[in-house]
Amino acid sequence: MNMGESSICQVRATFMLYDDTNMRWVPAASEGPATFSRFHIYHNPVTNTFRVVQVGHKIQTGQQMVINYAIIKGLKYNQATPNFHQWRDGRQVWGLNFCTPNDATLFANSITYALQVVSGTDSAVTASGKKKSQKKSMTADNMASRLARLEEELTCPVCHDIFEHPVLLSCSHSFCKGCLQQWWTGRPTHECPVCKTTSFSDNPPTNLVLKNLCRNFLEEKRQSNSSVSSEVLCAAHGEKLRLFCLDDEQLACLVCRDSEKHTGHKFLPVSEASGRCKQEVQELLKPLKKKLEDFDQVKTNYDLTENHIKVQAQNTETQIKEQFKNLHQFLQEEEETRITILRVEEAQKSQEIKERRDGLSKEMVTLSDAIRANEDQLRADDHVLFLQNYKTTMERVQLTMQAPQPISVALIDVTKHLSNLDFRV
CATH class of the missing domain: 2.30.29.30 (Pleckstrin-homology domain (PH domain)/Phosphotyrosine-binding domain (PTB))
Incomplete structure (x- = not known):
């Protein structure tokens, strides 16, 4: 400016x-x-x-x-x-x-x-009797101009819109809270978007004064727009827009109707034209509404299908867990049975080997005693005594004993215990 x-x-x-x-x-x-x-x-x-x-x-x-x-x-x-x-x-x-x-x-x-x-x-x-309407228009313009200048002061430098939840930095600049957080995202330091001053606070305080000003401004602007829209005047002639041109599809005043621009055009009163236009829009909305219903039905089917898939998955998961639970129980019982059979066979074979080992030990003791007694006779110096016991000594030397038998107890048949297992680790 x-x-x-x-x-x-x-x-x-x-x-x-x-x-x-x-x-x-x-x-x-x-x-x-x-x-x-x-x-x-x-x-x-x-x-x-x-x-x-x-x-x-x-x-x-x-x-x-x-x-x-x-x-x-x-x-x-x-x-x-x-x-x-x-x-x-x-x-x-x-x-x-x-x-x-x-x-x-x-x-x-x-x-x-x-x-x-x-x-x-x-x-x-x-001269044409429009001074009063022009004065109203300029009054509205002055109000709008004042609001425009105020709006410029209440505009966030980042989003260029009215402040929403304004926060105040230490450098005295204010921004929308969301705009500031978005601006800081991905940057190494939290600096002011305007003057680049570093802010050491991750959560700047709310600017309550500015927040109240923005709220009051928006309310005043809403009331201003409401008053302007309640009496819309023709921009060219300052008259009320009472007619609607069917050819140009725009509002017109009585002067516009008689102007060269609208020569030969058809006009309707605003209320009648509004009803006709609304009816046309309603007719055009019908297929859109029907299409929306179709989309909604398809969406509902998608939702039902998704829910059914979830129920199917939950039921199938429950059945899988139940089957594996039964399988685990069966395998545990089968394991216990097979181990019990193995332990019984182990005990039987161990007992048989123990009994044979004990008998062999007794025979070894008898043989050792005979050998020791005969060797004592051979070491004696009394020839008369040796000859007196010669017959007994010969009987002990000629002691008849069976030769030791090799191990005949069968080992555990590992193949028998493992061959019929379907699963191999």
């Missing part, structure tokens, strides 16, 4: 240009079709001039002017639809797709006023 200028209007809209080659409207510059920027109409009371300015916000560089268009005499302004307006000069056709109908009405009234001033016809409006 230049020195001495004041904003008489601030709205949100998408700036469009008409492509003559392809005969269609396209977003200007790098904007997307759903990107809304702020547009001001500035008035310089010294030179009595007006200009349309599109302002874009960048955190690093502050405000950056994108469009600077002077409103000149002879400019043709047309409200193509309630939300899309266009104007033409000698070089280019321009268009604005407004965020809301109230923004469109405010901008159209301000453009009309500016054109009347630069064309020198501002005083001529009273």
Whole structure:
């Protein structure tokens, strides 16, 4: 904004240009079709001039002017639809797709006023009996202008929208709590998005004053929009919009009906046209509602199928666990039975070997005694005594004993115990 200028209007809209080659409207510059920027109409009371300015916000560089268009005499302004307006000069056709109908009405009234001033016809409006309606329009514009300036002060530098849960940093800058947390995500330090001052608090305090201001502003703006929408005036003639043009599908006043622009067009009263248009919309809504019901039915079937799959999985899991539980019990019982049979066979074979080993030990003792007694006789020096016992000695030497038998007890038949097991480790 230049020195001495004041904003008489601030709205949100998408700036469009008409492509003559392809005969269609396209977003200007790098904007997307759903990107809304702020547009001001500035008035310089010294030179009595007006200009349309599109302002874009960048955190690093502050405000950056994108469009600077002077409103000149002879400019043709047309409200193509309630939300899309266009104007033409000698070089280019321009268009604005407004965020809301109230923004469109405010901008159209301000453009009309500016054109009347630069064309020198501002005083001529009273001659046609429109001074009262123009005064109401300017009163609403002044209120909207005041709200626009206040809105600019209550706008978050990150999301460019009214503060939501504003928090205050130590550097005195405020931001939406969600915007600040998102800005800090992935950054090594918690710095202010505007001045880059490092914040040492992960949870900055709420700016209660700013929070209350935003709440009061939104309430005042809601009431302002409600009062504006209750009496919408024709941007071109300042009259109440009582008619609806069926050919152009736009609202019109009684003067519009008789103007050259609407020659040969059909009109209906607003109430009657509203009923007809609502009926058309309702008819168009019927197939959409039917399609929605179909989608809802299919979604319900999906939900039922998903629940059935969950029940199936739970039942199958229960059966699997029960089968394995029975299998574990059977295997445990089978293991105990087989081990018992093995232990019995082990005990029987061990007892048989013990009995044979004990008999062999007795025979070894008898043989040892005979050998020892005979050796004692051989070591004796008394020849008479040796000869006297010679017969007995010979009997002991000729003691008849069976030769020891090799082990004939069979080992445990491992194959018998393992061969009929189906599972191998």
